Amino acid sequence: MLAAFVRAFRTPDLRKKLLFTLGIIALFRFGSHLPTPGVSYPLVQACLAQSQALGSDQAGFLSLANLFSGGAMLQLSVFALGIMPYITASIIVQLLTVVIPRFEELKKEGQSGQTKMTQYTRYLTIGLAILQSATLVTFARNPSALFGPGCDNILTDQSMITIVIMVLTMTAGTGLIMWLGELVTDRGVGNGMSLLIFISIAANFPGALWQIKENKGWGTFLGIVLMGFFILGAVVFVEQSQRRIPVQYAKRMVGRRMYGGTSTYIPLKVNMANVIPVIFASSLLALPAMIAQFQQGASGGPAWAQWISNNLTRGDHPIYMIIYTALIIFFTFFYVSITFNPTEVADNMKKYGGFIPGIRAGRPTAEYLQYVITRITVPGAIYLAVVSLIPVIAFVMVEANQANFPFGGTSIIILVGVGLETVKQIEAQLEQRHYEGFLR
Amino acid sequence: MDAVRIVLQVLLVISSMVLTLFILLHKGKGGGLSDMFGGGMSTSLGGSSVAERNLDRFTVAIAVIWAVAIVGLGLLARFAS
Secondary structure, eight states: OHHHHHHHHHSHHHHHHHHHHHHHHHHHHHHHHSBOTTBOHHHHHHHHHHHHHHTOOOOHHHHHHHHHTTTHHHHTBTTTTTTHHHHHHHHHHHHHHHHOHHHHHHHHTOHHHHHHHHHHHHHHHHHHHHHHHHHHHHHHHSTHHHHOTTOOOOBSOOOHHHHHHHHHHHHHHHHHHHHHHHHHHHHSSSOHHHHHHHHHHHHHHHHHHHHHHHHHOHHHHHHHHHHHHHHHHHHHHHHHOEEEEEEEEOOEEETTEEEOOOEEEEEEETTTTTTHHHHHHHHHHHHHHHHHHHHOOTTOOSHHHHHHHHHTSOTTSHHHHHHHHHHHHHHHHHHHHHHOOHHHHHHHHHHTTEEOTTSOTTHHHHHHHHHHHHHHHHHHHHHHHHHHHHHHHHHHHHOOOTTTOTTOHHHHHHHHHHHHHHHHHHHHHHHHHHHHHHHO | OHHHHHHHHHHHHHHHHHHHHHHHHSOOOSOHHHHHTSOOOOOOOSOOOHHHHHHHHHHHHHHHHHHHHHHHHHHHHHHHO
């Protein structure tokens, strides 16, 4: 294990990539603590400490955003919005491929179409960043909604110019994060965007764990750490599990060469959709809470707004849990159906002379693949729903603050997924080098 | 002191806008959501062009100015009061 690390750093171009990635991460963390001009740093810190002492859970729609920004959001730093606008933009673009024919065409085009869609995502990110930073600054002007009562002012002055500057700075910050992520994808290891999310989530871990120790003592702390390791193991197990459908390729002659004749398999992951359904469901459920928040005046707003804030903003409410679970299961099937197209796979196989033993090529193959993927997604969807409900259960059991609970479902799946992916990439590059040295 | 603050603020506004513009001028790397959360492996081939590399340089320069303006404003706010 350690030898592999040493070897990774001995390899010159891998070392360069790793150091580059670490440098970007350091920059990202630094920016997450740099306060936006106009925000009074001491006042924000005081408010943060106070809201943590109260243990008030932040408004529902902010907790996810705060998780993704690694706590930068509540500090109102220049990177306050974190990677969230980019994620939202990607989700929107991804969903639009189903709705708008032009996007669907682009998707089918392959590499060049993908580049174009990425470009649209980038424009949309900036647009969303402007909107979200304006929203955040509006909240910052009246911070009791963010930090709970007793926190009246966190800005140095309320003038229009300061507000505009804050919005501009945060928008530029979001753009910068996007660029940093792309740089990592380009010149570092792993996928930059997901790595940045990984860093933001992991940055919350030690603090959140320590808080549990402070509040509940060593016993609960150790119990939670043990439980965390158990969940981690279980998640890794499910993430790695896949159904392998055997595929036999027919031999064929092209010129004087012989091709094919091999047998391989199509790996179908149990959890093919990964965390995306969880992210979809959380962001969708955050919408009514946000609308209700705007409606709520001093008097509590109209009846429906009150109903929403009573039933849909608290994670431990039965109605919330039921809707959340249903949404996750729905989105799992939805996402798998848009990413995995059995007909396409069957057609490709037919083109290269491949077939599944015992099943005719063409439509029966597509039907068979559809059958398998549907069956395999059922446990996948249930697994996702269960994992994402873990923090809620833990909340009931140890009464930890669930917004801060470190082994929450979304965060742990993201951590495991991104971690595995990145390590695999590093390993692949390492092997490249190692084999080269072997043969020489 | 006020003059310095206004200069920094103007600098910040301009650099923010230019930074956003420059970043949008870059060609997007990476592909969509499924790529982000462990989808297929996609390695982009080919280095960046000269134009792209120059753009990188400009962007870094603007980003540095942007950061300096923010830090400057932060320091002013701390020591002014």
